[in-house]
Amino acid sequence: MSSNPTPQAAPTAPGAPDTPDITDTPAATDTAEQLPRPLLAVAAVVAVESLVALIYSVWLVVEAFVGTPRERGQAIAVGITFLILAIPLPLVVRGLLRASMRARTPALMMQLLALWVAYFMVQAEFWIGAVPAVAAAVVGLVCLFTPASTAALTRHWRED
Numbered sequence: 820m821s822s823n824p825t826p827q828a829a830p831t832a833p834g835a836p837d838t839p840d841i842t843d844t845p846a847a848t849d850t851a852e853q854l855p856r857p858l859l860a861v862a863a864v865v866a867v868e869s870l871v872a873l874i875y876s877v878w879l880v881v882e883a884f885v886g887t888p889r890e891r892g893q894a895i896a897v898g899i900t901f902l903i904l905a906i907p908l909p910l911v912v913r914g915l916l917r918a919s920m921r922a923r924t925p926a927l928m929m930q931l932l933a934l935w936v937a938y939f940m941v942q943a944e945f946w947i948g949a950v951p952a953v954a955a956a957v958v959g960l961v962c963l964f965t966p967a968s969t970a971a972l973t974r975h976w977r978e979d
Contacts, residue, residue: 854918855967862915864959865926868933869908876901904932918971923963930959 879898888894908929914922933956940949962968 853971854916855965855971857962857965858915858918858968858971860962861926861959861968862912864955864962865908865915865929866912868929868955868959869905869912872901872905872908876905904929918974920972923972926959926963930956930963933959 876898879894879901882888883891883894883898907925911922911925911929915926933952937949937952937956940946940952
């Protein structure tokens with residue numbers, strides 16, 4: 820016979836529901852309440868960057884076929900490259916909102932890519948695109964490396 824008895828259900832009081840209220844358990848609490856604000860900010864920045872990259876890539880590919888670009892092949896290549904990079908980014912946002920450590924590297928790479936693209940915008944004196952790109956990338960990088968975000972992302976690192 821085992822020394823650990825099997826758990827049995829506790830009797831319910833008359834008039835009480837038969838199922839326990841799972842909202843009172845710590846595991847059922849909303850994960851957004853547990854996430855630090857910098858991590859939520861990174862998720863928002865990556866979501867916006869994802870949307871902008873997706874719209875830009877579709878616009879480039881459509882303009883390459885409908886419009887008259889100077890370099891049609893280059894417009895198609897850049898558009899498809901941005902499309903390939905933008906499609907999985909919603910998964911990165913989901914990972915950040917779940918505080919998964921696996922989402923940290925793609926989020927970091929997105930911020931570095933945004934800085935790289937902003938560099939070429941500055942070279943072309945396209946300030947209306949460069950300033951928001953740099954601002955979003957810097958906010959994303961700073962929020963990604965705050966102690967609260969690092970602690971949240973590495974809390975369960977053996978499980979990831």
